[in-house]
Amino acid sequence: MFKQFLESVDGSQGYLITSLGIFLLFFIGVTVLLMMMKKDDIKYMSELPLNDEEK
């Protein structure tokens, strides 16, 4: 199925690959940084909407 797309690119394959590469780098970057986040922070952040009325 994807052969058809690649054939229709007419030598612009570099373009496609670069674009996917940029995204991959971006995605891996965000994932790595995510994994470095601390559990407590996550818990604090995720409870923000629930804590906005008591005080």
Added chain:
Amino acid sequence: MTEKFYYDNKIVRNFAVATIIWGIIGMTVGLLVALQLVKPELNMGSQYTTFGRIRPLHTNAVIFAFVGNAIFMGVYYSLQRLLKARMFSDVLSKIHFWGWQLIIVSAVITLPLGLTSSHEYAELEWPIDIAITVIWVVFGINMFGTIIKRREQHMYVAIWFYIATFVTVAVLHIVNSFQLPISAFKSYYLFAGVQDALVQWWYGHNAVAFFLTTPYLGMMYYFLPKMAQRPVYSYKLSILHFWSLIFIYIWAGPHHLLYTSLPGWAQSLGVAFSIMLIAPSWGGMINGLLTLRGAWDKVREDATLKFMVVGITAYGMATFEGPMLALKQINAIAHYTDWIVAHVHVGALGWNGFLTFGILYWLIPRIYKTELYSKKLASFHFWIGTLGIIFYAVPLYFAGFTQGLMWKEFTEEGMLRYPNFLETVLQILPMYMLRGIGGILYLTGVIVMTYNLIKTVNKGVLVANEPAEAMALAQDYAPVGTDRAWHRRLERKPLVFMVLSLIVILIGGMIEMMPTFTIQSNIPTISSVKPYSPLELQGRDLYIREGCVSCHSQMIRPFRSETERYGDYSKAGEFVYDHPHLWGSKRTGPDLAREGGKYSNAWHFNHLLDPQTMSPGSIMPPYEWLIEQKLDTTTTIAKINAMRTLGVPYEEGYEHKANADLDRQAKTIAADLKQNNVTVHSDKEIIAIIAYLQRLGTDIKTK
């Protein structure tokens, strides 16, 4: 030190009221246009109520008036509470509210008058575009002002979605509004043909992304945990899904232009990123649904949560279907058919509509310090609304699929099985009728909700200024421990966050658009393609005014089923003088890209006067006023000048000869009509539109 302050609930209430009123109006107009397709008499014989002119009124009203006001309602409610601060400025809130309503009213007036730019979902003319920009900036200042004076150090995920919405909509709106005004309510787009189409669908697709999706995801991330009384399922997933969503979405626009004259590499890029889009979209959906883990018993009783669950599920269905429709093989059948209309309505009625209703049912009793008037009625609304969506979508899926296949069917001898386009339309009319019933059910639900909410409001009293307390932020904040982590830092810096989001969304847009705009070989020119004659140019503007593009495409795809039916497939070079492009996105009627010379002038005259005389059973409305109204030739000079500025090669000084040429061509057409027993004066509008139709596609037409 603890500070006392007040949340502004009045502005939230105002936006809620506007949401409901415009919702009813927008959906009623939607119902009318849906029924016009079944009963052309419902066009009511007036130019101000024909399908072509009020279909954009429906789309603008439901997107920018109904959903727009709902976004502002949700943002103004949640932003204040998440940041523990009143909105930055009450004056700006008021300007924002009234300014936005004024813009909507101006749309309600100008669109039926035929004042349209023809860019889908951006039809409003340039003065209104400027007003939108101003009001959007007011909203931005108000939002960032609130963020800056906040009492909560960190920005919750909902707020990132709001920031991304603000930034991206601003970029989209500005780039898609590059127009050269020629009069108070008429302008030409700077770009032509392929480039204009690319800008339009980069805008169109991302208007869906950043007006109908990201703000609603933000609202989901705030209101759903509130309703379910538990935090979001995975906060990490929300971060990952936020950044991937805004990064990927911006690339996917070209999937609206598959098999068109857009360069192939841009189409492939659009397809690849559209498929990747499933991941972040479903990340959001799963995060939403799993937030309800352990709270499903509440869903059974609470109509509010029911609306949220079906809304989020509809989001999941639409965002799975979207990438599938972006596959070339499926797109080949689905594009230009009602399949697309069904697809967007699953998103619009399910995701945007149901989330809005859920939030209204939750929020109105709270700001009025009372209980909902009737849970039974809310439950009734839920069920009739769900039935409405099903009755709307299923028949249209069937209609789209049927018609798409009929267009492509050949007989054993290799001839088109349904050479008459109308045959494929008549086949699906019963489906249009069923769709109308779906619309009636859905609208009934909204009216029941309105009654329920009015009763609720009458029971309570608006807490216009809700008291709250919070610690002020320390002036000299020194991060310690985990507060130094990257995203924690980012969450404290709203402006840096905005710039980062901006960079992320610009990457995709730039990579896609730059080559099409800068590299000549992407749009090969054709020497026989010449600028429109003054009369044709005027006719083209009438075609735009009447919204013909709503039902007729001008883009023949390179399929045998299309070249057999319409003629040679469309080339990029044919559209270089088309400011704006009129490729269209839906074929309720046949494609017109090679309409020129197919029929006689007299045929077009009679067909526009009463389509049913030439095509019995046609659902096209009659356009009698074109025969009565005189063509306004005072604009010719300005139009020729504007086109030359935009690069159309009219020679210097031609603007002064243009009206003489126009007259000559008009008289030739009138004389030809007379020979065929049609008497009409050459200065009427219909002459211009016939001239334009007869020109279409003839530059490179092979006999």
